[in-house]
Amino acid sequence: MSTHRLLPIDPQTGRARDLRSLASHAAAFGPLPILPPSADGHPGPLIEAIAESRLCGRGGGWFPTARKMQAVVDSAAGRRKRSPGSRPVVIANAMEGEPASGKDAVLLAHVPHLILDGIQAAAATVGATDAYLAVHRGTPSIDDLERAIAERRSDLVRVELITPPARYVASEESALSHWAGDDTATPVYGDRPFERGMNGRPTLVQNVETLAHLGLIARHGGSWFAEVGDAQAPGTTLVTVGGRVRQPGVIEVPTGTPVSDILARCGGVDGPVEGFLTGGYGGAWVASEALWSAEWAPAQVREAGGVIGAGILWALDAAICPLHEMARVATYMAGESAGQCGPCRFGLPSVADDLTDLARAASTREDLARINARLALVVNRGGCKHPDGTARFIGTGLTVFSAEVAEHLGGGCSASRSGASLPIPKIRKTPVKRAGKDFR
Ligand SMILES: Cc1cc2nc3c(=O)[nH]c(=O)nc-3n(C[C@H](O)[C@H](O)[C@H](O)COP(=O)(O)O)c2cc1C
Ligand code: SF4
Known part of the structure; x- marks a missing residue:
């Protein structure tokens, strides 16, 4: 019987099974069917199953995968008329930049071949001739991944492992598509990756969980995938x-x-x-x-x-101060930006400083008003969504924890325990120059 599981569970241990070898993977999931490739500027036939599945990307935006693939195919078809040979590229995003996330690491460690199946399915659907699996530098499973790639001698498209730096914004799709193999990977604004990505070619960037689902859709079909879950975003x-x-x-x-x-x-x-x-x-x-x-x-x-x-x-x-948590994360996020646009150069560091003062109960109502005014100014003004996400993190926190904010404005704090909860990776040398408190 077909399974809806990306992570088959070992009934003895109750844990995800170790399916790192190609033999164990094939035994658990069955063979990957032959994938008819795209031709003549049209997507491969699998696009119909992907559309039927209503699969949405699991990298953060929940964008419909079939629509994104069609955009890559259309872009490549338009480009081919002008410059033959500009075939699409697929990048599997396993960077997992969100420090509190662990799902992509679990997939890499337990079912790497399901991700590699999904890469093949995506490449066949958009007609890609090159594919990359992006894991951040220092990922523990790199040796296993190299072994898994080497085991797959009959794949249509060879997959190359790339290892950009482990920075929050390095995993944004335009940063990945334009990574030059060095210590920086910064978002690039202007053309989107589906138009001009890696080496100027139309580039499909998908999260590895999305691709692992694709590996199952290629086997069982779109209606099978949509049998479970929410009607709008099933699976x-x-x-x-x-x-x-x-x-x-x-x-x-x-x-x-x-x-x-x-x-x-x-x-x-x-x-x-x-x-x-x-x-x-x-x-x-x-x-x-x-x-x-x-x-x-x-x-x-x-x-x-x-x-x-x-x-x-x-x-x-509830024993930990939410404002301290928010200030720690805001400082980290301000330091992780690429420092290219106004909201990241000036807005986020200023808001992080003000939030740190609020967490220390050293702020007034005017300071709070300034935080809110600055948050409004960073939204929709960056080259990527990094400032928007950070502003939402802070803005929703100030609302949800308004009672704690009031306590801090009065010089107090209701926390009964000091200490930190949310994980902060070791902050590396930040490229962002702090701009003081005069951002307007
Ligand atoms: C600042 C920033 C960081 C991001 N980090 C990740 C990440 O670590 N992993 C990921 O899959 N997508 C990340 N994304 C989203 C990617 O840009 C891209 O939309 C995603 O990989 C597409 O995959 P999906 O359609 O399968 O969700 C990030 C976006 C932004 C703005
Ligand atoms: S908004 Fe921030 S992270 Fe995004 S491109 Fe601009 S400076 Fe870089």
Whole structure:
């Protein structure tokens, strides 16, 4: 019987099975069917199953995958008339820049061949002649991935492993498409990757979870995929559950699963929760009671005030100060920008500084008003969505934790425990010059 699982579970241990070898992968999932390639400026026949599946990208934006592939094919067809040989490129995004996310690492470690199947399926569908798997430098599974790639001698398209630096914005699609093999990988504005990406060629960038789903759609079809989950964004999805839960980790659930069930699968919350972070550091905070009753699907989580983003659900311990957490993350996010656009050069560092003062209970109402005014100014003004995501993280936090904000404006803090909860990677040398507090 076909399975909806990206991560088959070992019944003995209750953990995801180790399917790193091609033989174990083929035994678990069955063979990948022959993939008819695209021809004459049209997508390959698999596009119909992908459209029928209503698969949406799992890298954060939940954009319909079939539409994105069609855009790459159309762009390549238009370009070929002018410059023959400009065939598309596929980049599998396994960079997992969100520090609170663990789902892509789990896929790489357990089912690398399912990702590689998805790369082949994507390449056949858009007519790509080159494919890359991008993992950030220092990824523990690099040797295993190289072995997995070497095992696949009958693939249509050879996959090359690339290792850009482990920076938050290095995994944005235009940064990946234009990475020059050096220590910087910065977003490039202007043409989008589907128009001009790697080496000027139309480039399809997909998250590796999206591609792993594609590996299953190629086997079982689009209607099979859409049998489970939410009607608008069907299928299963990986959720990284962290914070104040008894068994944090990555689980796979059908989209539309109630948040309360997801938390129950992780052993339930382990004490009072102040609020939930949804979607990661480019995501949104939601009050506990608003999220608890919601279903984990893009539209429903949005209605509750959150975003699924890269599939992160983080329960914030009520004993910890949410403003300290927000200030730590805002400082990290300000330091991770590429420092190319006004909102990142001036806006984010200033907001992070003001938020740090607020967390220290050293702010006035005027300071708070300035944070809100600056947040409004950074939105929609960057070359990529990094400032928008960070502004949403901070803006929703100030609303959800308004009682704590009021306490801090009065010089206090309600936290009963000091300490940090959300993970912050070691901050590397920041390319951003701090601009002081005069950003308007
Ligand atoms: C600042 C920033 C960081 C991003 N980081 C990631 C990432 O780590 N992994 C990822 O898959 N997508 C990331 N994205 C989204 C990618 O740009 C791109 O939309 C995604 O890889 C497309 O895959 P999908 O359609 O399968 O979701 C990021 C976007 C932004 C703006
Ligand atoms: S908005 Fe920020 S991260 Fe995005 S391109 Fe501009 S400077 Fe770089």
